[in-house]
Amino acid sequence: MPSDTTSTVRLNTKSVSQNTYDAIVVGSGISGGWAAKELCEKGLKTLVLERGRKVDHITDYPTTNMAPWELLHRGWNTKQKKEEQHIQIRGFCNESNSHFFVNDLDHPYVQSKPYDWIRGYHVGGRSLMWGRQCYRWSDLDFEANAKDGHGVDWPIRYKDIAPWYSYVEKFVGISGSKEGMAQLPDGDFLPPMEMNCLEKHVASGIQSGFNDGRRMIIGRVANLTRGWNGRGPCQFRNMCDRGCPFGGYFSSNSATLPVAMNTGNLTLRPHSIVMEVIYDKEKKKAKGVRIIDELTKQTEEYFAKIIFLNASTLGSTSILLNSISDVFPNGMGNASDQLGRNLMDHHYHVGAGGKYDGFKDQYTYGRRPNGIYVPRFRNLDEKTQRKDYVRGFGYQGGASRGRVSDDGGIGAEFKEGLTEAGDWGFWLGSWGEQLPHPENKVTLHKEKKDKWGLAQLDISCEFRENEMAMRQDMMNSAAEMLEKGGIKDIYTFNDDKAYPGLCIHEMGTARMGHDPKTSVLNKWNQLHEVKNVFNTDGACMTSSACQNPSVTYMALTARACDFAVGELKKGNL
């Protein structure tokens, strides 16, 4: 779709002024919600364009209070769902939350290599179903590319983002414990959740069993352990991915969008698929965006001084690739040819589990929406350096005491046995860093279109040698740690069908960097080539680290908004 600067002649002056705002935010997920809040609070009339339907906090959470028996299929996916959401169900999409995941038949893409693209197209995006784990990055992560030569150097360091982590943490509300570990900086936390007795036992076994400083700590999670900014506290139902009527966890719907709305500066337009950013050749700036209405398929243009792309990693890059003009024949801001490249995820579905013979007189109360975390302990320094791979991984998991399982039997005695608590079990899964690689990429397919006439994405991404070598260690180390914790009947797993995308931590494709020749965005998340276009979702990431990335997107977003408004006031945008 050519971006013709003459298109405004089709619009009369009135509609141009009606469609003009100070800022446009594309997407209302975890980073778009933050952009909306920050820009609105700074006084900018802000239009948020969301490609999907409206989802209002609480009223649009249809399954939120359903007991297990109120789900017709008790959570199982029907055959119809397995067809309509054949990719989404590879993740954790099930009967209780499937209305927050896309219909794959309506949103096709090309998998040149297997890639699980898990998406939520609605107001709030995946902030409704996210895993809520929040871990700061450290300079171990921001310096990694520069040190081992994979990818390009991050244009920022921990000191640049640290105050912004604090800023967003204070609003989000993240429960966690301060541990003083350099590779996983402490944040501004709400009180931590409690470990159960087996977790405490295994944590102590790990601490005494290894001499490399590795630790098992309670997960840091965006669930509120006390009332916070008018939300929560968490009620320990562990049904977060259905949306929470208590506002017990952070989402755009419960937290950022209501604040933005209360300023009076927010306009939210759902069903608005942004096709492209419109470029003004004379002013060398973007002047707005062109959308197609999801329902009516009518196109419309909106104008603003600054544009924040927060449409998700692949969504934002897709918009830029589609923003073609004579100035940008290969996509807006793509002189570097890096737009679409270096797609990353975390690799997981690898680890170990087992059971524990003791604590038969101990149990738990409540359903904790959180587990334990083992911060990275490989390649931190010379002492922990590996010969077989670079970078590292962390672990999530936890202990629980389930019910007695069916070991054969029929009748009254069998039934009574099944109503009792069974053995304690421990599960430890690993999340590993994926290196940036230019051939892990996304492009626009030349022929295939979606039902709105937009080019389908063609994704070609795979885990490579470094990830594969790391996975062996991820699996074996999990078993070793469980052993030190006294776990018995240990089994290991390493799922080779866990394709990129499945971890739903997709990152990269419009990376930040110092040099316009090798990166798409600068240190302020501005397009090197179009200064009033910002991207602060996963696309901007220069490397993937191994921590869950959302809180870093939030911090980068708040930081970029502060910069953008400052520049606007100085007349630089």
Place this chain on the structure above:
Amino acid sequence: MNRREALSRVAVLVGGSIVGAEFFLSGCKPGDKAAAGLPLSAEDMAYLDEIAETILPATSTPGAKDAKVGAFMNTMVTDCYEEKDQKIFLEGMGKLNAACSKMHGHDFMKATPEHRKELLTALDKEAKDYQKSKKPEDPAHYFSLMKQLTLLGFFTSEVGATKALRYIAVPGKYEGCIPYKKGDKAWAT
């Protein structure tokens, strides 16, 4: 010659399956009729209710029939099962009845609770042995499917979760270590 003998003799004579013989000799039984398709009839669901009740009977707490597990199985098999598992399940309804005739000389619906338990105990063992030795691509045993749905349906039902187990909709807090003694009910979720 009683029917049980007749059945085994026919089976020997034709070398065919007991299911076929059962159908041939006694016409449509609840289980056989089910093979016609889904959704199941009320009669079929009543039959499944009795199977489920034998697996998880009412004791001091409600049983599978109270949880309407027969109707639940119908919903799950119709909506969620792949075609190959639907076929195994439907044929299994006939096989189970035929096995009952073979063991006790009459249909499952007419069998005493003791006879039902004896039959399902034998089928449970047969299914367990089969599931253990089968290759992943081999079909599931029909009784494993029935038992799995019975356990799922009962323990996630309102009576199963709140009477046989413990369920609290809004716990309000988390405690990592609380006392437990043998016989205390487990949490439903």
